[in-house]
Amino acid sequence: MKEIVRAAIAILLVSAILLYAVNALEKSSATTDGGTISVYNWGEYIDPELIDQFEAETNISVIYETFDSNESMMTKIEQGGTTYDVAMPSEYAIEKMKENDLLHPIDHELIPNLENIDPYFLDLPFDPGNEYSIPYFWGTVGIAFNPTLLEGQTFESWDDLWNPTLEQEVILVDSAREVIGMGLNSLGYSLNSTDLGELREATDKLKTMGPNVKAIIGDEIVEMMRREEAAVAVTWSGQAADMMWINEDIDYVVPKEGSNLWFDNMIIPKTAGNVEGAHAFINFMLDPEVAAQNADYVGYSTPNEQAVALMDPEVTGDERFYPPEELRERLEVYENLGLEMLGTYNELFLEFKMDMEN
């Protein structure tokens, strides 16, 4: 018994010391007199140096936190109990958050840097007039492949993924809309199809791809492709850029039937505690030099025209990642199909995964 009591006291002591240390560290790192803002973003989706720069310039200290999916981020904001000031959801999530009245309108007066954004990325259907959101990054969905592992096989069409020579070589991204969308696209249907017949047809077609599929995974795709564990991956453009960063053999194509064009945007949740600070942060991120540095760090495409002008033309001239407007025409933006349809997509995706077992 004595021993247990002693152990308990030791644990309490250690905890107390640590608590004290945390408080001391937090105090020393906070240089607040301009208040605090909480930024809620995807992991590794910002250059951390920029946060320091923002803090130095504005005297606002930043609490930076990360989420791993639009849905979990929305759950956190919707349930309350949090006071995030800025978050970076994707376009369909913004539509949903708007519907659920989770967003604070953005005052364009406070964001003079908005003029730096390419008008193409403004006033999009998911948020007319950019009342609630400001573009952050954008990209496409396509096929990343490593020609050195493939005997001369090239990819122009989604159908090329069904080629029997690719047995156990294809990695798919673990996301229902991307994979079912690929099936839909390959049949010439819309990515936003709500026609159950079309969806069934797409799923059945996907099932025939089973033998070629090596795995359906998330962000690990980048590592798998870098290490040449697989030759082909269906993924987002930014991930493909990440792969190429390390493994120069890899190439990326957006298939000719069409694909998805997506946008991640900065928003201010309704529950925000420091709306003014949030505006300052958004405006800061739109500064051409800041946006250029951020795009270099993150690897996705920036919608900031002025930033593009500052960046390495070899990067921004690459049509695979900065497709010119006429190429963008065959791409579709996801619409918010509603929870029920999303459920259907996910159920079909589950069916597809189940079908691959063994």
Add this chain to the structure above:
Amino acid sequence: MKDNPSRPFYLVPYYLWIALFVIAPITLIFYFSFLDLTGAFTLENYQNFFSSVYLRMTLSSFWYAFLITLITILIAYPTAYWLTKTKHKQLWLLLIIIPSWINLLLKAYAFIGIFGLYGPANKLLQTLGAGPWQILFTDFSFIFVSVYIFIPFMVLPIFNSLDKINPALIDASRDLGASSFTTFRRVIFPLAINGVKSGVQAVFIPALSLFVITRLIAGNKVITLGTAIEQQFLVTQNWGMGSTIAMFLILFMIIIMMLTGQKEKGGSYNGKTK
């Protein structure tokens, strides 16, 4: 609980915990399981569960959980048994637990590297004249890593019950002429069964609801009930369906508890071992 007139005060926090963090959440889940996407009452979720996709998933989930539990017992039992005979047994036991303090996702990433086409596992195979094989994203790698995760949770309770066994009993059995195998079967095994049961409880149902591993190690080619629940809650945001699957998981658990509970009564209801 009313039948215990001398219910001591020290049970208060425990019962409070049960009320707040077990009964309340279950009630919530039960309630949600009857809601559709718009929040209206429905039985559709339950109907949906009996559709072929979910039934197949339940079956395969059970099969994998069974295999994982079985293999974990087969590996953990001898480990625990021999550990009790080492000199610094408490230290060795701790050393079994320490690996589980390193974050699971990190270990999963390490396994991705180890099992990769160019990883150490395949290098070893190649020096032995086999391979390279596709190890990652197979049933084998899934079961291997799952067993890896659960070993400490099985070793610990088995070790605890084996360690309690009075050496005099074993000596007596030996003196009576029993072979070591008979001693094991007749004396050690029955005494350790409670530990195995705790171990099974700590492994089987969690194995039904594994979800990170299914993606990272099995490449989503294995789908467990846990994966489905996670998806319903976080991706589809259909909390109703997620809750329904969870209700079934709880039901399976109660069944398993009843199965392991019955055998237990004879031995230890009176708090006495045979």
Add this chain to the structure above:
Amino acid sequence: MAKLSKPAKIYLALVFAILYAPIFYLIFYSFNSGGTMSSFEGFTLEHYAAVFNDTRLLIILMNTVIVALLSSLISTAIGVLGAIGIVFLRNRKTRNAVLSLNTILIVSPDVIIGASFLILFTMIGVKLGFASVLISHIAFSIPIVVIMVLPKLQEMSHSLIDAATDLGASKRDILTRVIIPYIKPGIFAGFFLALTYSLDDFAVTFFVTGNGFSTLSIEIYSMARAGITLTINALSALIFAVTLGLVLGYYFFTQRAGQSPGTGGAKV
């Protein structure tokens, strides 16, 4: 005590080798100047330097340890008392009912626990952050402790307690002098498993934490999108070295001091 046979030694060595393989793999690459966990390019200590320069990461690490230690301690206390209570419940049906309720949390998927706790906390109005995370960790660790302690309690002979009662021991004495020393190994086992669950938990913490409070596993999970940096490898290597050092140090210290070791020897 009988010495281990050779096959037994080989078997144990193999088990330990496998248990530690991924950890050594992580540590090995923490020295990689290449920046990824695939090809080893050259030796560097830069990732270790990065750990100490990252105040935010250090705060997160300390938060993680505080939550793990406190939640394990409190849940062990509640769980041990609960387990004793369960064993002494006379009615078999109630006992089984309580046991089933106990086990439900262990077997519920983290996502459900997290989501339902989140609803619960927002309903009651608990502010999300340190307190809500600590409470949740205590909540999901309690059943583990109970499960770990129960077998010991069930093996404990009632005659021991009867004897103590006959000798005039008070209820309190029986608890502190007879029962608790007897089940000590179970208590430590429960504590260490609670620690394990707390350190590893992602899903529950993710739901119940608010802004300004984060733990290591949340940090690692959200990093996954762009690949985990080797800083995390270095950090894990440090954590591993420190825990191993503490455990070994404590063990041999208590051994030499002539006490039974920290995990609680089987002998009382």
